[in-house]
Amino acid sequence: MDLKQLQQRGEFEWLLPATGRMRVPGVIFASRELVAAMDEKVREQIANVAGLPGIVSAAYAMPDAHWGYGFPIGGVAAFDADDGGVVSAGGVGFDISCGVRTLHTGLKLADVERDKRRLADALFARIPAGVGSTGTIHLGAAEMNAMLKGGARWAVAAGYGSDADLAHIEEHGCVAGADPAAVSDQAKKRQRDEMGTLGSGNHYLEVQVVSEIFDAAAAAAYGLAAGDVVVSIHCGSRGLGHQIGTDYLREMVVAAPAAGISLPDRELACAPLKSSLGKRYLGAMRAGINCALANRQILTHLARGAFAAVFPGVKLPLLYDVSHNTCKEESHRVDGNKRRLFVHRKGATRAFGPGHVELPPEYAKVGQPVLIGGSMGTASWILAGSAGTEERAFGSACHGAGRAMSRHEAMRRWQGRALVDELAARGILIRSPSLRGVAEEAPLAYKDxxxxxxxxxxxxxxxxxxxxxxxxxxKG
Incomplete structure (x- = not known):
């Protein structure tokens, strides 16, 4: 990206001044090196988002930002329904509520190393993964609607976990306002056999060790210590979320002119928040969030079974679950006043700071756990929402490494079998149904x-x- 078009406001904050159709400025949070490495398309997409009706404060980009569909991945924007604001399916993305959940195991590195291969095989046998993967759960029409309304609460009631899990899930496992009737029959059909599956792409279930602690107080609040083994699950709403995005993007593009919306890019298709279309999309998107929360809950149940088979008595309590492809209705202070806003986070994680009312009591003093997935074979991170982050970016942070090259280019450069062998030599066991998928997710295909x-x-x-x-x- 051409830094001459930006104004540096701090070592890690860059301003894109409002020009042309932009209603607000753009702001990028990143080091000079990361900004310079970003595609010029990211700047263009930030400017386009900044021109949408009813946008508040600024169009933000996180440090892992890269080109995406409509919004840049790593994009954050908030809209006021009472000020002509819109909801954009391109601002949520196709993998609605893709997110990460992290589980404690109570095990130490030495415990797992003794049986690591057996654990890898047990997890791979129980966790359906890959393109078109299906599980053992088949949802009829009534159960599908109940799942879309109930999210992880539905899954717990069906026997896939306990009420203790719900206390450590964003929105306590269920987003209000979901409308299964706003979800197409095709979307429901695609999801009918996909509950409890990882899918493909960058989705994974990973066994990890806490290799370094940076904040002792926050780590203690989260129950983490060096040498602890944890499990992280990264996935979303599978085919249902993709179909919801496809359905509503198509409808929003057609309806935009009649709503008085001039789109700078068809991929930014949106609808007024107060319109019938906007309300239907919110109902469908919230159903997609609940689908993802239920999916990760079922995967948690399957992971617990695999661990119990290798380490009898291990329980895997939940540390936290948070999404990074959503639009949430939240209260934020803008220019000194509290406003109810619809915050789009696409490839950006909610990161509420200390004292926020929505945090579990045990995390309130240190801030929300922010779960950051790395690329395959590299480190992942647990962060804590910082004080003041709500004023800086509506309580948002990065979500992962961010791709540095296309999947096609990654496949041209690397072979899956060679990557599996290389990582095994480093002590990292990969299990995947697709060597092609492994090549697409090569560690160096992502940013640092x-x-x-x-x-x-x-x-x-x-x-x-x-x-x-x-x-x-x-790996899917």
């Missing part, structure tokens, strides 16, 4: 997640708590 996390930390979005090093990765 450490640099991304450093920028989030030093920009005041979320502070570093712990680094997690992979041991076993079940």
């Amino acid at each position: 997640v450490g640099a991304v996390v450093d920028s989030s930390d030093r920009a005041g979005l979320a502070g570093k708590v712990a680094r997690l090093t992979p041991l076993v990765c079940i």
Whole structure:
């Protein structure tokens, strides 16, 4: 990206001044090196988002930002329904409520190393993964609607976990306002056999060890210590979320002119928040969030079964679950006044700071756990929402490493079998149904997640708590 078009406001904050159709400025949180490495398309997309009706404060980009559909991935924007604001399906993305949940195991590195191969095989046998993967759960029409309304609460009631899990899930496991009737029959059909599956792409279930602690107080609040083994699950709403995005983007593009909306890019298709279309999309999108929360809950149940088969008595309590492809209705202070806003986070994680009313009591003093997935074979991170992050970026932070090259280019450069062998030599066991998928997710196809996390930390979005090093990765 051409830095001459930006104004540096701090070591890790860059301003894109409002020009042309932009209603507000753009703001990028990243180091000079990360900004310079960003595609020029990211700047263009930030400017386009900044021109949408009813946008508040600024169009933000996180340190892992890269080109996406409509919004840049790593994009954050908030809209006021009472000020002509819109909801954009392109601002949520196709993998609605893709997110990360992290589980404690109570095990130490030495415990797992003795049986690591057996654990990898047990997890791979129980966790359906890959393109078109299906599970053992088949949802009829009534159960599908109940799942879309109930989210992880539905899953717990069906026997896939306990009420204790719900206390550590964003929105306590269920987003209000979901409308299964706003979800197409095709979307429901695609999801009918996909509950409890990882899917493909960058989704994974990973066994990790806490390799370094950076914030002792936050780590203690989260129950983490060096040498602890944890499990992280990264996935979303599978085919249902993709179909919801497809359905509503098509409808929003057609309806935009009649709503008086001139789109700078068809991929930014949107609808007024107060319109019938906007309300239907919100109902469908919230159903997609609940689908993802239920999916991760079922995967948690399957992971617990695999661990119990290798380490009898291990329980895997939930540390936290948070999404990074959503639009949430939240209260934020803008220019000294509290306003109810619809915050789009696409490839950006909610990161509420200390004292926020929505945090579990045990995390209130240190801030929300912010779960950051690394690329395959590299570190993941646990951060804590920083004080002041709500004023800086509506309580948002990065979500991962961010791609540095296309999947096609990654496949041209690397072979899956060679990557599996190379990682095994480093003590990281990969289990995947697709060597092609492994090649697409080569570690060097992504940005340096450490640099991304450093920028989030030093920009005041979320502070570093712990680094997690992979041991076993079940890869879609």
